[in-house]
Amino acid sequence: MSLKTIFPFLSWLPFIKTTWKDDLIAGVTGTIIVIPQAVAFAMIAGLPPVYGFYTAMVSPIIAALFGSSHHLISGPTTTGSIVVFAVISKFVTPESDLQAFISLTILLSFMAGVIKLVMGFAKMGKLVNFVSYSVVIGFSAGAGTLIAFKQLKHVFGINVPQGSSFYKIISYIISHIEETNIHVLGVAVATLLLAIIIKKIKYISKLNMLLAMILGSALAVFLSRYTQGIETIGNVPSDLPPFKIPDFNFENMRMLTSGAIILALIGLVEAVSISRVIALQSHQKLNSNQEFIGQGLSNVISSFFSSYVSSGSFSRSGVNYQAGAKTPLAGIIASIGLLLVVLFFANYAEYLAKPAMGGIILLVGYNLIDFSRIKEIIKSSKREFVVLSVTLLGTLFLELETALFLGILISLFFYLERTSKPNIAVFGKNKDDKFINIIRDESTKECPQLKMIRIDGSIYFGAVEGISNFFSDLYDEDKEKHLLIIANGVNFIDLAGAEWLSEEALKWKNRGGGIYFVGLKIISQDVLRKGGFVDKIGPHNFFKDKNSAISTIYKKLEKEQCANCEIMLFKECKE
Known part of the structure; x- marks a missing residue:
């Protein structure tokens, strides 16, 4: 001092x-x-x-x-x-x-x-x-x-x-x-x-x-x-x-x-x-x-x-x-x-x-x-x-x-009202082969088996209900079985958020797919690690970048559906 x-x-x-x-x-x-x-x-x-x-x-x-x-x-x-x-x-x-x-x-x-x-x-x-x-x-x-x-x-x-x-x-x-x-x-x-x-x-x-x-x-x-x-x-x-x-x-x-x-x-x-x-x-x-x-x-x-x-x-x-x-x-x-x-x-x-x-x-x-x-x-x-x-x-x-x-x-x-409704954007790839919010470019296409979203806001007790409603709509569509969350914008996850994520991950796993995270900050993983939620979600479902995440998830996609897919969104699709 x-x-x-x-x-x-x-x-x-x-x-x-x-x-x-x-x-x-x-x-x-x-x-x-x-x-x-x-x-x-x-x-x-x-x-x-x-x-x-x-x-x-x-x-x-x-x-x-x-x-x-x-x-x-x-x-x-x-x-x-x-x-x-x-x-x-x-x-x-x-x-x-x-x-x-x-x-x-x-x-x-x-x-x-x-x-x-x-x-x-x-x-x-x-x-x-x-x-x-x-x-x-x-x-x-x-x-x-x-x-x-x-x-x-x-x-x-x-x-x-x-x-x-x-x-x-x-x-x-x-x-x-x-x-x-x-x-x-x-x-x-x-x-x-x-x-x-x-x-x-x-x-x-x-x-x-x-x-x-x-x-x-x-x-x-x-x-x-x-x-x-x-x-x-x-x-x-x-x-x-x-x-x-x-x-x-x-x-x-x-x-x-x-x-x-x-x-x-x-x-x-x-x-x-x-x-x-x-x-x-x-x-x-x-x-x-x-x-x-x-x-x-x-x-x-x-x-x-x-x-x-x-x-x-x-x-x-x-x-x-x-x-x-x-x-x-x-x-x-x-x-x-x-x-x-x-x-x-x-x-x-x-x-x-x-x-x-x-x-x-x-x-x-x-x-x-x-x-x-x-x-x-x-x-x-x-x-x-x-x-x-x-x-x-x-x-x-x-x-x-x-x-x-x-x-x-x-x-x-x-403040709580704003943070309880974090912005959630759906991502795809446009004609320039860039990942982008689908509402920003009409040429953007999505993978039929993999949904990609970006969450801009913290996953805490006040925001769980709003995020949960969005996820329920995704789940009810009964299309994609895999969900990739681009989590760079998630500043923290509290206990309520961690419990909800682990339950949501189990739902998607039982569906035959899974939830994956990319770019989640170390500090945001704190409660997930200390509370044992990483093990429930699966430590292999956390990635540092989109390319490695997509490469891993691609191996889990249904190959018959991939064979008939005309979108061919990822480079793995063309190999």
């Missing part, structure tokens, strides 16, 4: 000599973005705001050092905060016993982190391969839309109820549109336009979000002299995360186990999905197992510094990438920046205007919608479009984790 495997940050550390400026800009931008979010997410979790800061200071550093993605920013998230409150409030509420609530929350974070670590060390990162391309694109578009709409209350200055769903936000804003604060809207729109304009100015384009946010906040301060209702993030606590060992009470751990498993699974799917969304644009190769380990260590270590559960943040990761981050150093800078703000600039940070940040996050949400890839999916496949649509709509109208799982289940259903 190499040092880079144990310490993945060694792989990107040498690049910071040339990328530190880009990472610094992205990191400072990330610091500004995380301040209001840390406060809001902590409150959603039922915790005092300071715990949001603790989590945003510690967890991103660990995740950056030991994760895989160069752009994923970890920390407190909406989904994690909602789940934390739902799990802990079953046993104690913040109103009844705040200290007990905080203690259980930190313990829950530790347990979720351990589960993530175990999954990473067990190399369960392959599970994310079941999250298809269309699921990722749909989730990205849905999350981008959701992020943007959740900022509309800051953009219009309308007091939308906390925790409102997507459709409730739209309904509430439409019904209260007359309450729009024109000055708040002006700050948000001005910030958004400034970000777009600065992006087109060559030498400061990478500073567009940071400069737009500062200028937008300055405009808000100026307008506040003449109007009311332009909110800022308010008082920023100046405490640093204290070191404290979680309360490892066995009874509490047993009580929180199911919640910790749910929280770990949701956090991992969320983090890896976000990583993949950004990797589609950055073209970075991800290591899902390493991301599991990074997320696990982040939760475990940060729990010793009074932090609650963290995962990948869509909005902050999107801002990080779009602000020009090149390495995970940007995430570390953002955390250090937050620490410095809390220590030295808490009084200034409180002037950051919520409408200005709302305008920036609108832009981030829009940029998460990959219109070109959505068009590709719509044009190329109806099934993939269904997967994309379900994931996108689910993200908007259901819980994020429900949307992801729905998308994954539907994409798996379509």
